[in-house]
Amino acid sequence: MKQTLHSTTLDNGITLVGERLPDLESVAIAFHCPAGAVHDPQGQCGLATLAGEMCLRGAGDRDSRQIVEDLESAGVILSQGVSTTHMSFSGAMVARHLPDVLPIYADLLRRPRLPDEEFSGARQMILQNLAGIEDDPAHRTVAMLRRIHCPTPWGMPTEGITTDVEGIDIGHVRTFVARHVQPRGMIISIAGRIDWDDFASRIGRLFGDWSPGTASPVATGPRGPFVAHVPHDSQQTHIALGWSVPPYRDDASHEATAALAILGGGMSSRLFTEVRERRGLCYSVSAGYQTHRDFANALCYSGTSAERAQETLDVMLAEIERLPGTITAEELERVKARAKSGLVMQQESSGARAGAIARQWYHLGTIRTLADELARYDQLSVPAVESWLAAQPPRDLSVVSLGREPLEVSPAISA
Amino acid sequence: MIAETSGSALSTSIGFFVKTGSRDESHELWGASHFLEHMVFKGTPEFSGDEINARFDRMGASINAFTSEEDTVYYATVLPDQQHEAVDLLARMMRPALRESDFDTEKLVILEEIRMYDDQPPFGADDRCRAAFFGGHPLARSVLGTVDSIQALPVAAMRDYHRRRYAPGTIVLAASGAVDFAALVESARRLCSEWEPAPAASRLIPEPPREPAVRATERIVRPSAALDYAVRMVAGPGEQHPDRHAARLLSLLLGDASGSRLYWALIDTGAAEQAACIHQDYLDAGLFVTQLSCDSADVDELLARIVEIYGAAAGGGIEQAEFERAQNKLASRVVLSGEKPRRRLFDVGLEWSHLGVYRSVADNLGIVESLSLDDIRRVLATWPLDGPAASVIAGSGTGG
Known part of the structure; x- marks a missing residue:
């Protein structure tokens, strides 16, 4: 399959990445600014998220309502979100509307008004979201796993902490935006029915004269305890397990993600087979991979009735421990088939491609072609996965339970 | 059968749409449609559940199913060269083995699914509200059933429900994307033409209410x-x-x-x-x-x-x-x-x-x-x- 990929970097540090998908009517665009939650000052967890919301509440000549109305009149499906590393504004639309909406995005990033009168509504919105998360046991379990496993501040909840958000004022937001919403390190990704030269010149006109700003290094601190229990009055107990694996930019990440997919990536994975299909212990169980630029972790999750939670945990741990030395060729072929068809199907979605090429640029500083990605999967072999597992078997697990009672965790699996 | 073919699509999506859901259940069968959807993945006379899962993964298929008040839908998205394999397996699954040992194990999974939703917002308010609106009408019943209705359901009742509700006349085979329609028709002819017809399944539709049965909050x-x-x-x-x-x-x-x-x-x-x-x-x-x-x-x-x-x-x-x-x-x-x-x-x-x-x-x-x-x-x-x-x-x- 022939691909048309583009990238260019402006003098002020903004990188543009793009892929033309000529069979689509749509374009998807995303602006990823290096203003993520990792920059939340201590005691102000949630500041980046609140700042992202405030950027939508008036920018350039438009007030909050005009921004939404103008984007919706162009049929743009707008979203805004803050991750650990980035504050992102994105949108999907029918391609012909792109030139009309780019100036609005430029205003959101460069000319947010951050008005006093919008602040209390914005903060209240964030607090409402935090209250809603209190009622989401699976989300809380995984969030706690990140929090204890990752070194601070990398595992802090991007959505914030209620008592911290209550103490944030509009001055904090203005300071954060001035310091972190800047061109240096920003990635603008686009995919779909695009005219790259026209797009790049429009972005140059809208963003080229923005001064680069200064880098904000992150001071990385210690990780949290290895075992945590969150008391919660629920019928089910939720379990999350994590351990360290190579980050995406490390070549060994292919072996790592393949091993994790064999463990818990599909319907024929070991966790699904042993925990759900064989024993009927749960509705959902899975293993996945979460990566930052410099480190990554495996994540296993399940939720089950309180009285069966200990057995569920024990079976999950046994499967994790059994993994090294037992990978079969048949299992690896299934993982490769799923990964490869997923890569091809991604080409049907402008949003998925815009996301994927931005991620690659952030982690790798380049965009891989589909042929390159497929070839990497072709090269995966059982000996390679096994030798990686032998060198880095799952160890020093972080374990989180959420429910009425804590579970027993053998000291042997945890540091 | 129906298909919408696209010359530019890179994938093929295939689905069996069965016209049955919670509104077609009696009180004794409450939750049977959704439970049956799970059982369809647990094996056919020739394949075990593990084999079905492994086959779909080997195809690189993205596969799932859902049950609503009116439909049970099984679907797979594959690369075009896997169309035949995917249709073949999905079609065989429409005639599941419904083995009692699988039924007993899967019952535990269904009960966990009910508890999972019961622990989550809106804490059953949606099901209760539908019941309050529809009163005695079959649309009042929740899709998952209750812990009691699932525990009480015998495998024989599910087998009978399957025989009545998965008749050829109540199933649509649909496809979209990069579809080879002639091959799809040929697959269906080979795999589905032996299915035993059943009398047209009545949906027993009493007139749904236009106003809520219960108005108090x-x-x-x-x-x-x-x-x-x-x-x-x-x-x-x-x-x-x-x-x-x-x-x-x-x-x-x-x-x-x-x-x-x-x-x-x-x-x-x-x-x-x-x-x-x-x-x-x-x-x-x-x-x-x-x-x-x-x-x-x-x-x-x-x-x-x-x-x-x-x-x-x-x-x-x-x-x-x-x-x-x-x-x-x-x-x-x-x-x-x-x-x-x-x-x-x-x-x-x-x-x-x-x-x-x-x-x-x-x-x-x-x-x-x-x-x-x-x-x-x-x-x-x-x-x-x-x-x-x-x-x-x-x-x-x-x-x-």
């Missing part, structure tokens, strides 16, 4: 809930009613997640965590569903404010510009979702299964573009959103 108490979750239902146009498209546009204008009247009044201000209006349609009935989550102390007042917002819209308060924004939004969603073969599979398969019609993305766009503000006004006048409603509030019970 019910409460579900969850002491540990951080927020209250309210669900409110009033009648709306059903699937066969010409106003269903206008109803969808109206629900976007009033209660979409962004830019709607409820958004500006309740979400933008931080008064509520969620405030949405959704149009849901069934074969012969429709609902406007309001979902609200907010602080326990505010729930009654905010529900009342939502009803006032609906009343103001019905009182002639919608401007042409506001209508056009909602229309653009809906048109854009039709185009963007039309690019995804998986999404087209559901649209094409369900419309064909329910109504026997096929509409292309361009047809759907034409329908949206033909709507006018008068259509919206007519819907508001015919189905008063501020009228008699069923309401259920789940929460800590500390406010209000």
Whole structure:
């Protein structure tokens, strides 16, 4: 399959990445600014998220309502979100509307008004979201796993902490935006029915004269305890397990993600087979991979009735421990088939491609072609996965339970 | 059979759409449709459940299923060279083994699924509200069933239900994307023509109510809930009613997640965590569903404010510009979702299964573009959103 990929970097540090998908009517665009939650000052967890919301509440000549109305009149499906590393504004639309909406995005990033009168509504919105998360046991379990496993501040909840958000004022937001919403390190990704030269010149006109700003290094601190229990009055107990694996930019990440997919990536994975299909212990169980630029972790999750939670945990741990030395060729072929068809199907979605090429640029500083990605999967072999597992078997697990009672965790699996 | 083929698609989506769901169950069979959906993955006479899972993974298939009040749908998305394999396996699964040992193990999974949803917002308020609206009508039954109904269900009853409800006349095979239609027909002929016909399955449709059976607000108490979750239902146009498209546009204008009247009044201000209006349609009935989550102390007042917002819209308060924004939004969603073969599979398969019609993305766009503000006004006048409603509030019970 022939691909048309583009990238260019402006003098002020903004990188543009793009892929033309000529069979689509749509374009998807995303602006990823290096203003993520990792920059939340201590005691102000949630500041980046609140700042992202405030950027939508008036920018350039438009007030909050005009921004939404103008984007919706162009049929743009707008979203805004803050991750650990980035504050992102994105949108999907029918391609012909792109030139009309780019100036609005430029205003959101460069000319947010951050008005006093919008602040209390914005903060209240964030607090409402935090209250809603209190009622989401699976989300809380995984969030706690990140929090204890990752070194601070990398595992802090991007959505914030209620008592911290209550103490944030509009001055904090203005300071954060001035310091972190800047061109240096920003990635603008686009995919779909695009005219790259026209797009790049429009972005140059809208963003080229923005001064680069200064880098904000992150001071990385210690990780949290290895075992945590969150008391919660629920019928089910939720379990999350994590351990360290190579980050995406490390070549060994292919072996790592393949091993994790064999463990818990599909319907024929070991966790699904042993925990759900064989024993009927749960509705959902899975293993996945979460990566930052410099480190990554495996994540296993399940939720089950309180009285069966200990057995569920024990079976999950046994499967994790059994993994090294037992990978079969048949299992690896299934993982490769799923990964490869997923890569091809991604080409049907402008949003998925815009996301994927931005991620690659952030982690790798380049965009891989589909042929390159497929070839990497072709090269995966059982000996390679096994030798990686032998060198880095799952160890020093972080374990989180959420429910009425804590579970027993053998000291042997945890540091 | 129906397929929408696309020359540029890179994937092939295939689905078996079975016309059966919770509304087709008796009280004794409550939850059987959804439980059966799980059992279909547990094996055929020739394959075990493990083999089915391994085969789909080996195809690189993205595979899943869902059960609703009216449909049970099994679907797979594969690369085009796997079309034959995927159709073959899905078709065999439509004749599952329904082994008792699998049934007993899977029963535990279903019970976990029921407990999982019971622990999550809206803590059963949606099912209870549907029951309050539909009263004695079969649409009142929840899809999952209850812990008691699932525990009491014998395997023989499921086998009988399968024989009656998975007859050839109640199943549509649909496909979208890069489809080889001639090969699809050949696969179906080879795999499905031996299926034993059953008498046309009656759906036993009593006339659904136009007004809620229960009007008093019910409460579900969850002491540990951080927020209250309210669900409110009033009648709306059903699937066969010409106003269903206008109803969808109206629900976007009033209660979409962004830019709607409820958004500006309740979400933008931080008064509520969620405030949405959704149009849901069934074969012969429709609902406007309001979902609200907010602080326990505010729930009654905010529900009342939502009803006032609906009343103001019905009182002639919608401007042409506001209508056009909602229309653009809906048109854009039709185009963007039309690019995804998986999404087209559901649209094409369900419309064909329910109504026997096929509409292309361009047809759907034409329908949206033909709507006018008068259509919206007519819907508001015919189905008063501020009228008699069923309401259920789940929460800590500390406010209000």
